[in-house]
Amino acid sequence: MVDLQPDQLRALEAIAATGTFDAAARELGVTPSAVSQRMRALESAVGQVLVRRGRPAELTPPGQVLVRHARHLALQQADVLVELGIAGPAGARATAPDAETPDPLPEITLVVSGDALTTWALPALVEASGWARLEVLREDEEHSIGLLRDGTAVAAVSSVAEAVPGCRSTLLGRMRYRPMASPRFVERWFADGATHEALAVAPVLAFDRKDDLQERYLRARLGPDPAGPPRHYVPASHEFLRAIEQGMGWGMLPDVQSAAGERAGRLVGFDDARAVDVPQHWQQWRLHSSSLDRVAAAVARAARAALT
Incomplete structure (x- = not known):
């Protein structure tokens, strides 16, 4: 039976957490050589490569x-x-x-x-x-x-x-997201409503390049390839909200975040019928x-x- 030693498992976990053998050694308070020995012993015990050596080290x-x-x-x-x-x-x-x-x-x-x-x-x-x-x-x-x-x-x-x-x-x-913008932004870009033509050119704000909420909304309105409007990226939730309030672009905001801005008149929902519920x-x-x-x-x- 394979006997998994706690000190060997801690060495593997430390490598995963820190990314290198040297950093794992500092985390554990031992030498890098001791970490390497424990990893060799653990890999020998299970008969498999567990870590691809490099900077950073990668787990198999x-x-x-x-x-x-x-x-x-x-x-x-x-x-x-x-x-x-x-x-x-x-x-x-x-x-x-x-x-x-x-x-x-x-x-x-x-x-x-x-x-x-x-x-x-x-x-x-x-x-x-x-x-x-x-x-x-x-x-x-x-x-x-x-x-x-x-x-x-x-x-x-x-x-x-x-x-x-x-x-x-x-x-x-569920968090309900709606397309939101500042009143001045709506007046400039959506004076006639969230039309196909307006959405094709109005600047869009996204959290980062993995944030697809705005893309989902645009695909529903413009079709499968909504490539037209310019995008800006603000990767912090509070600053994302502030950027919309200050007119940098429109974006999808959850109701629990936008409610105060709406009550104060800093935000306007310009297409509430197209809300997106995110479980x-x-x-x-x-x-x-x-x-x-x-x-x-x-x-x-x-x-x-x-x-x-």
């Missing part, structure tokens, strides 16, 4: 499987220490573990979209920070799936309903973890309070 598919396993073990061990009453927020501050002893607080890596962080998810994360160390990765809903699949994250808020293998998926609610699903690994389940419950409560 078997390496990704073992990293998920390593992170499962670390999370479950932290939960056990909390359950035994020998770890937790107070205990973690009182005890200074050595370099290779896992932090007694559970460490949870989540993927959350910028819009969700800005509009409804942050209160849940603040609540969860009381019992876990959180690393929040900002990624578009659909692109968060890859981070779950390769083991980088243990949970994600995603628009994708189908569960990633090894995960379960739960619908949290918000919570996907998390299938493993027994009380801390991860508590995070899931906090996220679900925040979603119920804010989403449709």
